[in-house]
Amino acid sequence: MKKYLILYYSKTGNSKFIAEKLSKELGCDSKKIIPVIDSLAVLFLLSLMKTGIPTNISKKEIENYSEVIIVGPVWGGLLISPLRNTLKKCIRASKNIHFAVTCETKDEEKNNKYGYAKVLNKAKGLGAKFVQTTEAFSTSLVNVDNKAWSPKRSEKIKITEENFNAVLKSRLSDFAIKIKSFEEQQINFSGNKH
Structure with missing residues (x-):
């Protein structure tokens, strides 16, 4: 059995970028999540209604x-x-889950109405005992050297090799370490049971 599978959904390319970096860091497979309907408006409406949508990922x-x-x-x-x-498919398959988001929210605004903390908490609530670690990769971090810079509402920041700075690299590395540490804890726990 293979250790890790990274499943990602990405419209702007930011989640794909993070998934690919994690895949290299962990030496594992990755696969894009493709919903049967990929219209932004429809997906947003379904998301508001807390409704899942069939995808290409099978249990x-x-x-x-x-x-x-x-x-x-x-x-x-x-x-x-x-x-x-x-x-939900991971839960039905009884798999441990590590959940990460990409977003525009600054860390200091993570608890706001549209902040990423709310989404990470929803994932933990839905996944219950299966969601082991969570992380957020904010596009606001790509410009930590220029704190005064603020994109216009219409500008979407893309995480690229050029702006994948030390802060984001550290966050990604720390997330990978948390994932690997969970595996080590499981091994130690199993070893102590006998």
């Missing part, structure tokens, strides 16, 4: 891995439908 596929890492965006403080559906 059987998930069962080939020990743990699953889900990466996707935050839209308006919502746990979006493709991620909700994927979480």
Whole structure:
């Protein structure tokens, strides 16, 4: 059985970028989540209604891995439908889940109405005992050297190799360490039971 599978949903490319970096860091497979309907408006509406949407990810596929890492965006403080559906499939497969989001929210605003903390908490609530670790990768971190810079509402920041700075690299590395540490805790726990 393979150890990790990274499943990601991405519209702007930010979640894909983070998923690919994590895949390299953990030496594991990754796969894009493709919903049957990929219209932003429809997905946003389904997300508001807390409704999942069928995707290309199957429970059987998930069962080939020990743990699953889900990466996707935050839209308006919502746990979006493709991620909700994927979480539920991982739960049905009884897999440990590590959940990460990409977002525009600054860390100091994470608890606001549209902040990422709300989404991470929803994922933990839905995943219960299966969600082991969570993390957020904010596009606000790509410009930590220029704190005065603030994008216009219409500007969407993309995380790229050029702006993937030390802060984001450290956050990604720390998330990978948390994932690996969970595995070590499980091994130690299993070893102590005998």
